[in-house]
Amino acid sequence: MFGKVKTGQPAAAGPDSSPAECNVVLLGMMGSGKSALTVKFLTKRFISEYDPLLEDVYSSEQVVDQQPVTVRVMDTCDQEGPVNNERYLTWGSVFLVVYSIDSMESFKCCQLYLHMLSLHRKSPIILLGNKLDMDLYRLVSRSEAESVASCYGCVFFEVSACLDYLSVQHVFFEAIRRARKG
Ligand code: GDP
Numbered sequence: 001m002f003g004k005v006k007t008g009q010p011a012a013a014g015p016d017s018s019p020a021e022c023n024v025v026l027l028g029m030m031g032s033g034k035s036a037l038t039v040k041f042l043t044k045r046f047i048s049e050y051d052p053l054l055e056d057v058y059s060s061e062q063v064v065d066q067q068p069v070t071v072r073v074m075d076t077c078d079q080e081g082p083v084n085n086e087r088y089l090t091w092g093s094v095f096l097v098v099y100s101i102d103s104m105e106s107f108k109c110c111q112l113y114l115h116m117l118s119l120h121r122k123s124p125i126i127l128l129g130n131k132l133d134m135d136l137y138r139l140v141s142r143s144e145a146e147s148v149a150s151c152y153g154c155v156f157f158e159v160s161a162c163l164d165y166l167s168v169q170h171v172f173f174e175a176i177r178r179a180r181k182g
């Protein structure tokens with residue numbers, strides 16, 4: 001089950017009786033697959049055409065490592081890169097910076113986001129190469145991405161929004177685990 005929500009206060013771990021909360025922000029160039037990854041995580045389905053200008057926050061109840069958590073996912077849409085970042089900087093508990101492995105431009109754009117997040121001392125951050133099914137057309141190597149990730153002290157994964165659900169779930173669950181650690 002998931003639903004749309006309004007952006008509220010930053011997530012905080014509630015008292016023991018209430019489920020913890022985690023606000024996940026997806027950032028990256030338009031076309032990198034943020035909406036497809038969000039929809040995949042929330043519905044287990046790949047939706048190939050999604051309104052490219054739609055930005056929204058969705059809420060979903062999950063259980064990660066036997067602990068319930070209310071996950072809110074902000075699927076951003078920045079047409080001008082990492083400016084106007086106030087809406088997610090304080091709200092987010094963890095940031096997924098997404099690029100497409102077949103687009104060097106999207107990878108460069110990711111680095112602008114990583115730089116901006118580091119200037120604001122935001123963490124944890126996950127660098128996420130999407131469209132792994134397009135390996136034949138790969139333009140961003142794993143090693144290149146790994147070295148950028150290590151520069152910014154973040155972890156790195158590659159996934160595909162249109163392949164298996166568990167790999168996408170794994171990335172979101174890792175994000176939640178890292179947010180829990182603070
Ligand atoms: P956003 O602008 O970052 O939200 O990107 P979208 O989620 O709207 O995806 C942009 C385009 O890439 C759409 O045509 C999607 O169908 C396609 N796409 C998204 N994820 C994948 C993927 O993992 N593999 C492939 N082949 N296409 C993808």
Ligand code: MG
Nearest residue numbers: 034035052077
């Ligand atoms: Mg989108």
